Amino acid sequence: MATYLNRDISWLSFNGRVLQEAARQRVPLLERINFLSIYSSNLDEFYRVRIPALMALEKIDEQESVLQQANERISRQLNDFGKIINDNIIPDLQQHQVCFVYNKDMPDAAANAAHDYFFTTLLAYLHILPLEKNSDFFPENNTLYFLAVIGSGAEKKHYIINIPAAPCGRFFYMTADGVEYVLFIDDIIRHNLGFLFPDTAIEGAYSFKITRDAELDIKDEYKGNLAEKIEKEIAKRDFGFATRCLYDPSLAAEDLEAIKKAFNLFKASWVAGGRYHNLRDLAAFAPRSFSERYPAWPGAVMSLPIPDSLLKSMEQKDLMLHTPYQRYEEVLRFFNEAATEADVEEIYLTFYRIAGDSRIANALISAANNGKKVTVFVELKARFDEANNIFWSKKMKQAGIKIIYSIPGLKVHAKIALVKKRKQARLQYYGLLSTGNFNESTARFYTDHILFTTNPEILTELEILFLHLMNGKLAPGQTGGNFNHLLVAQFNLQQDFFRLIDREIEHAQQGQAAGISIKLNNLEERKLIDKLYEASRAGVSVRLIVRSICCLNPQIEGQSENIRVKRIVDRYLEHGRLFLFHNNDNHEVYMGSADWMNRNIYRRIEVCFPIRDKEIRDQIRHIFDLQWQDNTQAVWINESLTNPPALAEHEAPVRSQESIYHFIKSL
Numbered sequence: 001m002a003t004y005l006n007r008d009i010s011w012l013s014f015n016g017r018v019l020q021e022a023a024r025q026r027v028p029l030l031e032r033i034n035f036l037s038i039y040s041s042n043l044d045e046f047y048r049v050r051i052p053a054l055m056a057l058e059k060i061d062e063q064e065s066v067l068q069q070a071n072e073r074i075s076r077q078l079n080d081f082g083k084i085i086n087d088n089i090i091p092d093l094q095q096h097q098v099c100f101v102y103n104k105d106m107p108d109a110a111a112n113a114a115h116d117y118f119f120t121t122l123l124a125y126l127h128i129l130p131l132e133k134n135s136d137f138f139p140e141n142n143t144l145y146f147l148a149v150i151g152s153g154a155e156k157k158h159y160i161i162n163i164p165a166a167p168c169g170r171f172f173y174m175t176a177d178g179v180e181y182v183l184f185i186d187d188i189i190r191h192n193l194g195f196l197f198p199d200t201a202i203e204g205a206y207s208f209k210i211t212r213d214a215e216l217d218i219k220d221e222y223k224g225n226l227a228e229k230i231e232k233e234i235a236k237r238d239f240g241f242a243t244r245c246l247y248d249p250s251l252a253a254e255d256l257e258a259i260k261k262a263f264n265l266f267k268a269s270w271v272a273g274g275r276y277h278n279l280r281d282l283a284a285f286a287p288r289s290f291s292e293r294y295p296a297w298p299g300a301v302m303s304l305p306i307p308d309s310l311l312k313s314m315e316q317k318d319l320m321l322h323t324p325y326q327r328y329e330e331v332l333r334f335f336n337e338a339a340t341e342a343d344v345e346e347i348y349l350t351f352y353r354i355a356g357d358s359r360i361a362n363a364l365i366s367a368a369n370n371g372k373k374v375t376v377f378v379e380l381k382a383r384f385d386e387a388n389n390i391f392w393s394k395k396m397k398q399a400g401i402k403i404i405y406s407i408p409g410l411k412v413h414a415k416i417a418l419v420k421k422r423k424q425a426r427l428q429y430y431g432l433l434s435t436g437n438f439n440e441s442t443a444r445f446y447t448d449h450i451l452f453t454t455n456p457e458i459l460t461e462l463e464i465l466f467l468h469l470m471n472g473k474l475a476p477g478q479t480g481g482n483f484n485h486l487l488v489a490q491f492n493l494q495q496d497f498f499r500l501i502d503r504e505i506e507h508a509q510q511g512q513a514a515g516i517s518i519k520l521n522n523l524e525e526r527k528l529i530d531k532l533y534e535a536s537r538a539g540v541s542v543r544l545i546v547r548s549i550c551c552l553n554p555q556i557e558g559q560s561e562n563i564r565v566k567r568i569v570d571r572y573l574e575h576g577r578l579f580l581f582h583n584n585d586n587h588e589v590y591m592g593s594a595d596w597m598n599r600n601i602y603r604r605i606e607v608c609f610p611i612r613d614k615e616i617r618d619q620i621r622h623i624f625d626l627q628w629q630d631n632t633q634a635v636w637i638n639e640s641l642t643n644p645p646a647l648a649e650h651e652a653p654v655r656s657q658e659s660i661y662h663f664i665k666s667l
Helices: 007-023 029-056 061-095 108-120 185-191 226-237 253-263 279-284 310-316 329-340 359-369 386-398 456-471 493-509 526-537 598-602 614-629 656-666
Strands: 098-101 128-130 145-150 157-162 171-176 179-184 202-212 242-247 269-272 319-323 344-351 373-378 402-404 416-423 426-434 446-453 515-520 541-546 563-568 577-581 588-592 607-610 634-636
Touching: 007 029, 007 061, 029 061, 029 202, 029 242, 029 269, 029 279, 061 098, 061 269, 108 171, 108 179, 108 185, 145 185, 145 253, 157 253, 171 185, 179 185, 185 202, 202 253, 242 253, 310 329, 310 426, 310 446, 319 329, 319 614, 329 344, 329 359, 329 416, 329 426, 329 446, 344 359, 344 456, 359 373, 359 386, 373 386, 373 456, 386 402, 416 456, 426 456, 456 607, 493 515, 493 526, 493 577, 515 614, 526 541, 526 563, 541 614, 563 614, 577 614, 588 614, 614 656
Parallel strands: 098 179, 242 269, 344 373, 373 402, 515 541, 541 563
Antiparallel strands: 128 157, 145 157, 145 202, 171 179, 202 242, 319 446, 344 416, 416 426, 426 446, 515 577, 563 634, 577 588, 588 607
8 A cells, every 4th residue: 555645647537526526517517617617727727737757757657657657647636627518518508509610610600600700700810820830939838729631742832820819708609590509719710720721732731739747947056136137037938848739630640740840848748638739728617698606605704892992892702704605805804904004014025826806915005105114025936826926015015015036946925914903002913813815805615714813922923924024035054943922934934743643642642532634735844644544543634635635545444544635626725724632622723824735845835823812722622523523525645646526425515615505604
C-alpha cells in the first residue's frame, strides 16, 4: 500500500468529480453546462502549471509513470466529457426547444442569420495568415485558431485563422419557428470559408490551441521596481514554453506536422481533443428562451448587537460571517465605516486576489482621502491575478496609500485586516481574519468564514505580523516567540499544529476522548500527513474533508485505519480551512488561510486563528458535522482515487450546503 497518494493524480480525481456533477440529472441544466466549463478551465490550468513540472522531471522513472497516468486519466475524462454533451446536455436542451449545434452541419433554419452575422461582425476580426510565409507569427497561449488546409498535393497550402471569441463571444443565438439555435462562431467561420478562399478547393478548417507554461521568472533577489518586472514577465507569459497542443483529431498527420515545424512544438504534448476547444467558454452559454439554474439562496444578514455601528458591535462580542450563506456586505461595511469614522486613524490590510471592481479598494482610497493612514500589502505574485493586483496597487498608491509589495521568496497568502481607532487616550483595535480573499466577487460562490474581533491578544499579534510585512522581510533567525495565539507560517504554524495533534495522541494513549476534524482545499505536506498517521496509530479518530489534492492515503492497516477522507463538490466552491481538536471534550477550533501544502507551509505567510467565542465555536463544529454527514454531494477519497459515493444503503440523503444554508438562516 502506498504511503502517499500522488498529488497530480489526486487533483485529476477532483476534476473528475467536477465532471461527474455535469452528468447528474438532478443538477439544473445550465448548471451542468457550467460544470463542464469549470472542468475545462481547471484542465487548462493543470496543463499550464503542473504538466511543465512533470515534463521537467520526465527523465525520472516515477515522473514518467505519473505523466502517463495523468494523460490516460485525462483521455478517459475527455471521452466522458463528449458523452455528457452528446447524450445528456443536447437532448435535455432540445426539450426546452433549444438546438445546440455541436459537431453537426449548419441547420438550414439558421444558415441565413449566421451568414449575415459572419459578414456584419465576425469578418471584422478575422486574420488570415499563410502558415509557411509567416515565420514571425506566434500563437498566443490558450487562444483558438484554425488551420485551414487549401488545395491538395503539391498545391496544398496552410493558413492560420484566428477564432475571435474574446471580442465577439463564443456563441451565436437566433430563433426560427419556435426553436432557439445556439451555434459556435467556429462553425459560422467554417461555413463561410468559400468567401475567404474563393475559387479554391478547401479541404477543411481544423481547430487547435497551444497551452503554455504559466510560471513567471521572478528571482528571489531582485533590484528595481518589482511591479515593473512582473508586468514585463506577464507580457512574456503568452510566449512561454509550450506544454500542450490540443487539436482536432480529424487533422491529417502531415498537416499536424506543418504546425509542429512552423512553431517548433516538437516537445509539447500533442492531445487529440474534439472539434471544439476552450470549452471553458461554456460558462457564457446563455440561451434566451429559458434559464434553468439553482434556486436562489439569498444571503442572510449577519445580526449585529448594535445595528447602527458594526465597529461598536464588535466591541460587544466577536462576530462570525459565513459566506455566501450570509451576505458579504458586512465586510464592505467594515471598511466603509473605518474609512469615514473620524476617530479611525490607521488601516492595515493584505490583498492576495483583488476583485476587478473592488469596493474594498475604493473604500481604502476614500480612507486615505479622508486623512487616514492606510497601509496595504499587495501580493503581486498571485498567479493569474498579477496584472489586476498591479492595476489596483498603482491606483491606491496614487491616492496616498502606502503600498508594500511581495517579499522575496515568499507569497503573502494571509487574509487579515487591522483598524486602529482613537478612543479617548487609547487606541481600540478592530480586526478581520478570514479563510478567503477580501474579494467581493468570489465571495458569491466561495464558502468562507470571516472573524470580526476586538480580542486584544489576537490583534496585538496581528499588529506584530504587519510590522514584519512592512519590513519587507523576515528577521534572521525569527522564531514563533511573538505568536502565542495566532499560528503564522514561517514562525510557528507547523510546530503548533504538531503540538495540537500530539495532545490528541496523548489523550488517546491515556484513554481520554480524542479526535481531530480538519477541512482543507489541499493536503500534501508529508510531515503533517505523517503526524496524522501517528495519531491514527495511537487510536485518534481523524475526519478529513479535502476538496482537491489529497496525498494522505486513508484506511490503510497499520498506517491510517482511523482516518477517513471526504470530498464535497456542490453549487458553491468549498474553500474555508477549519481545524477542530477534541481536547478531551474541551474543544479548540482554529480556522485560517493555510492549506497543508508544501507551498503554504514553507513558501508563504499564512495565518490561522483561534475561535475564542463559544457560540461561534459551536457554529463551526456544527457546520463541520453537517458536512461530514453529507452523502449526496460527498464522495470518499480512497487509494484508487475513484470518487466512490458516500451514500450508504438505507441512509437518508443529506446535502450539506443546503443544510448549512438553513442552519445559518436560523441564527
